[in-house]
Amino acid sequence: MLDDLRLFVEVSRRGSFAKAAQDLGVGAPTLSKRVTALEQQLGYALLQRSARGITLTNHGQTIIDNMASELLALQAQCDALTGLEAKSFHLLCPQNLMIGPLYDALQSFQSRYPALQLHVEPANSLELLSQKRFDLAIRVGELDDSSVYQKRLGQIAVKALAAKHIANAQSLFLPFRRSQLPATESWQTLLAKYKHISYVGDITLVRKLVGAGNGAGVLPMTEIAALLAHANNTAFCYVDECQFTRNVYALWPNQRIPPKHVGAFIDLLQRQCQRLGYMQGEVLALG
Structure with a gap:
């Protein structure tokens, strides 16, 4: 009904179905049918139609006096939604x-959109996606969540x-978790070599333990790069030939084509x- 009321206001402002149809980009017959349907829904006439044009009825004039400015203001606000810019990300x-290999991308994004308020949360749990407000999530590992859209960034x-x-x-x-390691004979053989196996829920902490010489560790190349950058003359070696890869994904909700800011960040x-x-x-x- 709101849309039809706005159409009625537009017709009354111009005094003609033809002029209103031309300005609004709709057919005059369609516009007339919409106003007629509105009159039937309300139960009274809004316009008197004649060969000379249209005239407001008392009911029509009352609606114009009481609602016209509000309806036009509401339409202006609705039109503005098309180009609405988000204020936060x-x-x-x-x-x-994010503090390692992807930091430069974060910094470039912030420089490109300085007025955008960033909310960055360190998290890699897929379970959190359904419980968190997010525009973009970076995840490492295999994904089976079909409720979000995804794009592989690397491995x-x-x-x-x-x-x-x-x-x-x-x-x-x-x-x-041990279940996240490949169930291959080579990895099982590697695990069997160690008397003490510790499960540490933070990759950076494993890197620090390995760097301090507390033992061997299973690490992604991102952490090995950081380890080598701060090696302090400590030499390292790979243990056996065991290796696997984990994919890196960008995930976003709601629509297949990512919104403007999400697409820019993914790029x-x-x-x-x-x-x-x-x-x-x-x-x-x-080395």
């Missing part, structure tokens, strides 16, 4: 990626390594991943 991303190789001077360490640190992330070989599945040389 909610990002979910593993902390080690990260994962290997076990240790400082060379403790290559035969008895402790192994895992940043994943920056993809460019950043393409610049870094270890974000495309390459294995870093330890």
Whole structure:
């Protein structure tokens, strides 16, 4: 009814179905039918039609006096929604990626949209997606959530390594659940070598434990790159040839084609991943 009331107001302002139809981009017969249907719904006439044009009835004049300005203002607000810019952006991303290899993409995005209020939450749990407000989420690992749209940004190789001077360490640190490791004979053989296996729920903490020489660790190349950058003359070696890769995805809700800001961020992330070989599945040389 609101839309039909607005059409009635537009007709009354112009004093003609033909002029209103031309300005609104609709057919005059269609416009006349809409106003007639509104009159039938209300139970009284709004316009008196004649060869000379239209005249408001008392009911029609009452509606114009009481509602015309509000209806036109509401329509203006609705029209403005088409070009409405969001004021905030909610990002979910593993902390080690956002402060590491993907930081430049975040910085570029913030520089491009300085007025956009960023809300960044370090998270990599798929279970949180249904409980969180987010515009974009970065996830690592296999996905089976069909409720969101996704785009693969790259992939990260994962290997076990240790400082060379403790290559035969008895402790192994895992940043994943054991079920997340490939069920291959080579990985089972690797696990069997260690007397102590610790499950650490933070990849950065595993990297620090390995860097401090506390034992071997299973790490993605993103963390191995950070480990090598702060090695302090410590030499490292890969343990056996065990290796697997984990995909990196951008996820967003609601619509197949990502909104403006989401699409822009994904483009920056993809460019950043393409610049870094270890974000495309390459294995870093330890020297």
